[in-house]
Amino acid sequence: xxxxxxxxxxxxxFKVYRYHRGAWGALRNLFSPQYQLIRAVDGISFEVHPGELxxxxxxxxxxxxxxIKMLAGLLVPTAGELIVNNRVPWKERKAHVARxxxxxxxxxxxxxxxxxxxxxxLLQYIYxxxxxxxxxxxxxxxxxxxLDSFLHTPVRSLSLGQRMRADMVAxxxxxxxxxxxxxxxxxxxxxxxxxxxxxxxxxxxxxxxxIILTTHDxxxxxxxxxxxxxxxxxxxxxxxxxxxxxxxFGGERELCVEYAEDYLSIEVEGATVSExxxxxxxxxxEREKITASELISRISLxxxxxxxxxxxxxxxTTVRRIYEEQLLEK
Amino acid sequence: MxxxxxxxxxxxLLQFRSQMxxxxxxxxYILNTALITTFEFGSLVLVMQRFENxxxxxxxxxxxxxxxxxxxxxxxxxxxxxxxPPYFGRNVRLGTFDQLLLRPVNITVQVxxxxxxxxxxxxxxxxxxxxxxxxxxxxIQWTWIKLLYLPLVFLGQICFFGGLFILGSTITFWTVDxxxxxxxxxxxxxxxxxxxxxxxxxxxxxxxxxxVPAIFLNYYPALYILDKPDxxxxxxxxxxxxxxxxxxxxxxxxxxxxxxxxxxxxxxx
Amino acid sequence: xxxxxxxALRSFRRQMTYRAAALAGLATNFFFGLLRAAVLVxxxxxxxxxxxxxxxxxxxxxxxSQAAIAPLSMFHWYDVMRSVYSGEVASDLLKPMSYFRxxxxxxxxxxxxxxxxxxxxxxxxxxxxxxxxxxxxxxxxAVLGLAMLLSWLVSFSxxxxxxxxxxxTPNAIGLxxxxxxxxxxxxxxLMPLRYFPDWFVRLCYLTPFPHMVNSLVEIYLGVLTGHExxxxxxxxxxxxxxxxxxxxLVLRLGVxxxxxxxx
Numbered sequence: 051x052x053x054x055x056x057x058x059x060x061x062x063x064f065k066v067y068r069y070h071r072g073a074w075g076a077l078r079n080l081f082s083p084q085y086q087l088i089r090a091v092d093g094i095s096f097e098v099h100p101g102e103l104x105x106x107x108x109x110x111x112x113x114x115x116x117x118i119k120m121l122a123g124l125l126v127p128t129a130g131e132l133i134v135n136n137r138v139p140w141k142e143r144k145a146h147v148a149r150x151x152x153x154x155x156x157x158x159x160x161x162x163x164x165x166x167x168x169x170x171x172l173l174q175y176i177y178x179x180x181x182x183x184x185x186x187x188x189x190x191x192x193x194x195x196x197l198d199s200f201l202h203t204p205v206r207s208l209s210l211g212q213r214m215r216a217d218m219v220a221x222x223x224x225x226x227x228x229x230x231x232x233x234x235x236x237x238x239x240x241x242x243x244x245x246x247x248x249x250x251x252x253x254x255x256x257x258x259x260x261i262i263l264t265t266h267d268x269x270x271x272x273x274x275x276x277x278x279x280x281x282x283x284x285x286x287x288x289x290x291x292x293x294x295x296x297x298x299f300g301g302e303r304e305l306c307v308e309y310a311e312d313y314l315s316i317e318v319e320g321a322t323v324s325e326x327x328x329x330x331x332x333x334x335x336e337r338e339k340i341t342a343s344e345l346i347s348r349i350s351l352x353x354x355x356x357x358x359x360x361x362x363x364x365x366x367t368t369v370r371r372i373y374e375e376q377l378l379e380k
Numbered sequence: 381m382x383x384x385x386x387x388x389x390x391x392x393l394l395q396f397r398s399q400m401x402x403x404x405x406x407x408x409y410i411l412n413t414a415l416i417t418t419f420e421f422g423s424l425v426l427v428m429q430r431f432e433n434x435x436x437x438x439x440x441x442x443x444x445x446x447x448x449x450x451x452x453x454x455x456x457x458x459x460x461x462x463x464x465p466p467y468f469g470r471n472v473r474l475g476t477f478d479q480l481l482l483r484p485v486n487i488t489v490q491v492x493x494x495x496x497x498x499x500x501x502x503x504x505x506x507x508x509x510x511x512x513x514x515x516x517x518x519x520i521q522w523t524w525i526k527l528l529y530l531p532l533v534f535l536g537q538i539c540f541f542g543g544l545f546i547l548g549s550t551i552t553f554w555t556v557d558x559x560x561x562x563x564x565x566x567x568x569x570x571x572x573x574x575x576x577x578x579x580x581x582x583x584x585x586x587x588x589x590x591x592v593p594a595i596f597l598n599y600y601p602a603l604y605i606l607d608k609p610d611x612x613x614x615x616x617x618x619x620x621x622x623x624x625x626x627x628x629x630x631x632x633x634x635x636x637x638x639x640x641x642x643x644x645x646x647x648x649x
Numbered sequence: 650x651x652x653x654x655x656x657a658l659r660s661f662r663r664q665m666t667y668r669a670a671a672l673a674g675l676a677t678n679f680f681f682g683l684l685r686a687a688v689l690v691x692x693x694x695x696x697x698x699x700x701x702x703x704x705x706x707x708x709x710x711x712x713x714s715q716a717a718i719a720p721l722s723m724f725h726w727y728d729v730m731r732s733v734y735s736g737e738v739a740s741d742l743l744k745p746m747s748y749f750r751x752x753x754x755x756x757x758x759x760x761x762x763x764x765x766x767x768x769x770x771x772x773x774x775x776x777x778x779x780x781x782x783x784x785x786x787x788x789x790x791a792v793l794g795l796a797m798l799l800s801w802l803v804s805f806s807x808x809x810x811x812x813x814x815x816x817x818t819p820n821a822i823g824l825x826x827x828x829x830x831x832x833x834x835x836x837x838x839l840m841p842l843r844y845f846p847d848w849f850v851r852l853c854y855l856t857p858f859p860h861m862v863n864s865l866v867e868i869y870l871g872v873l874t875g876h877e878x879x880x881x882x883x884x885x886x887x888x889x890x891x892x893x894x895x896x897x898l899v900l901r902l903g904v905x906x907x908x909x910x911x912x
Contacts, residue, residue: 404823405822405823407823408820408823408824408826408827409823411823412823412826412830415827415830415831416833419830419833419834420834422834423834423839423840423845426844426845426846426849427840427845428692429846430699430700430844430845431692431693431694431696431844432694433692433694434688434691435691435694436694560674560677561673561676561677563677568677568680568681568684571681571684572684575687575691576691579688579690579691580687581687584683584687
């Protein structure tokens with residue numbers, strides 16, 4: 051099967067003009083504008099096949115949103131090849147956009163002052179969805195996302211969780227083949243997050259919708275993606291399975307323990323103590339050398355534990371590690 | 381094509397329903413805009429009891445000029461609300477414009493359908509009322525040509541100022557700061573052509589004849605309809621330039637708009 | 650006392666940062682000022698004086714009215730309203746100083762900055778372009794200074810008062826805008842009130858608006874006799890005092906309402 055997204059040596063450079071201050075500066079601006087070339091995306095290549103659920107990760111400013119904008123057809127690349135769903139996105143905007151969907155965690159795509167259902171009905175006409183298909187999808191989504199409780203509420207009155215669900219429906223009503231999710235669970239409580247995640251999984255598995263997930267929430271990625279792409283400073287650092295990523299670069303994890311007593315010596319085999327504050331101890335351990343449960347067992351055999359927490363390195367640390375160690379996955 | 385118009389119609393309906401949600405605000409809006417026009421024209425009427433004329437034009441003739449601009453500009457403002465430069469600029473900065481690019485609908489139609497200031501209706505009606513008042517005070521010798529030309533004058537003004545709106549909005553793709561100065565050209569411009577333009581300084585008049593030909597939008601058509609002499613002895617065809625000036629303005633602005641969108645897609649601002 | 654000076658200075662400095670907006674505002678001022686001047690010249694036609702105002706004074710007037718906009722916040726002022734709606738008012742009221750005085754001093758700083766950077770610039774531009782009328786002697790300038798202060802005080806206490814509507818209704822902005830519109834036409838901002846028929850002028854003087862602009866303009870242009878000048882200043886002062894007292898009373902009622910309803 052041919053890939054639904056084909057990116058080859060894609061680059062996007064921005065010229066950021068330096069603004070000189072003051073009157074002389076204004077003159078300089080006019081005659082010799084100085085600019086800085088920002089390589090937001092710098093020669094990345096990858097392929098995505100239909101039905102994949104891919105995580106697209108990277109620190110802020112890494113080039114994530116620039117890539118997504120190019121894939122969506124909002125931005126024209128500076129160089130390289132980009133084919134999505136057999137089209138060049140920015141060249142055939144309307145045709146391209148009719149087959150994709152997008153959800154932005156930070157803001158809604160719906161009309162603020164009107165009930166959700168009216169927004170969705172308008173989208174029916176905007177995407178030219180056949181009435182029967184519209185009814186079918188509405189029925190499915192109403193069931194899966196429990197929309198009935200707020201279907202007739204104006205968007206401005208919705209809670210964050212409700213708004214996110216409504217935006218999901220809005221993005222999928224027209225059966226897009228490709229869905230972009232940008233921070234879809236940001237700010238949600240645990241229950242709502244779980245609900246959204248289950249829904250994303252359902253869409254991916256039952257409908258075969260290809261999904262590109264951009265997020266800072268590692269648990270989103272853990273639960274949903276098998277494959278991740280990591281971008282930093284415009285370059286693709288990693289393209290492969292999540293498990294491999296964790297195994298190879300997961301590196302150090304932390305176990306924070308609150309003991310029931312003040313122990314003098316809290317050493318344990320397989321881990322090093324990084325902090326010791328009265329009854330609070332932080333251990334650092336390598337994923338490859340010992341699992342968390344093993345470590346916990348060892349500790350609990352020797353000491354009495356009141357509470358504990360396992361901390362994963364955040365994506366920033368992992369990415370920085372990858373970058374510093376100059377590792378690129380082929 | 382029909383579906384695009386259909387979507388435009390639906391977007392407008394949405395705007396209408398949204399505004400009806402805030403009924404009190406809407407009523408205040410209508411009241412306030414109507415009040416401004418009433419007071420503005422009322423002041424003119426009262427003050428002209430003391431002065432005989434403005435540059436030789438009597439109250440009825442000035443009312444003729446004023447009412448046309450008032451009604452037509454408000455109509456344009458209503459239709460092109462989405463292209464109101466400060467409003468559009470805000471959308472670009474907030475990223476809401478990107479939303480439009482993600483929908484499989486013509487961008488211009490979406491912008492037009494994104495806002496529709498219904499409350500301008502108050503001014504449109506008032507403008508028409510004052511126009512009727514002007515008819516009573518003046519003694520226009522109507523001919524078929526004049527009657528047929530009048531709607532073309534309206535159209536010319538709508539297109540001209542609509543083009544100005546579009547131009548101002550397109551500029552916001554490049555500017556970082558707000559674009560408040562554009563209001564001088566739109567609102568200021570409309571106020572300027574509401575008076576007989578021979579009262580202005582020569583350099584101003586020449587500017588608005590040869591560089592920004594606003595003098596042909598209202599003043600010259602009024603000269604023609606009111607059968608008043610042209611003090612500057614321009615060739616007679618200039619009386620009929622209103623729709624042409626409007627058409628050129630709108631066409632040029634639209635070309636710039638399309639260029640602006642292309643530029644926005646290359647640089648993302 | 651020191652605190653109030655600090656507040657005024659801070660407000661003054663803040664005005665200086667709005668450079669781009671100020672430039673745009675100045676351009677607007679000049680455009681509309683010149684437009685109105687042209688209309689007035691056309692109205693005068695062959696006359697050199699109408700209603701006791703010479704043509705030169707009429708042109709000066711158009712500059713004065715534009716200069717009055719910024720310091721008197723004539724087009725919009727919703728700061729207090731916004732703080733009530735956002736809930737900020739609660740923390741402001743907890744501060745150990747009079748709420749009214751707090752805003753008074755802030756507005757003075759703002760008005761002073763606007764006066765220096767906008768009003769004086771406009772008049773300077775006008776002076777370059779036209780022959781203007783100026784007050785004749787030191788006394789007139791002194792009286793003018795007093796009138797300007799009173800003008801601002803009337804304007805501020807009025808704006809403050811109508812903003813307080815926010816304590817009672819969520820639609821305060823529509824109501825306020827209504828009053829601002831009235832102020833443009835009843836204050837002598839558009840045209841000196843002398844041009845209007847007597848009945849209209851009498852109506853205007855039932856409101857505080859003429860004391861924001863018209864009184865100031867007439868004193869500047871010297872169209873009033875000494876006796877009338879004194880009367881005008883007195884009326885301005887009376888309005889200023891009444892509006893100030895009214896504001897503080899209404900504020901107290903508003904705060905009580907706020908406290909009772911729990912914001």
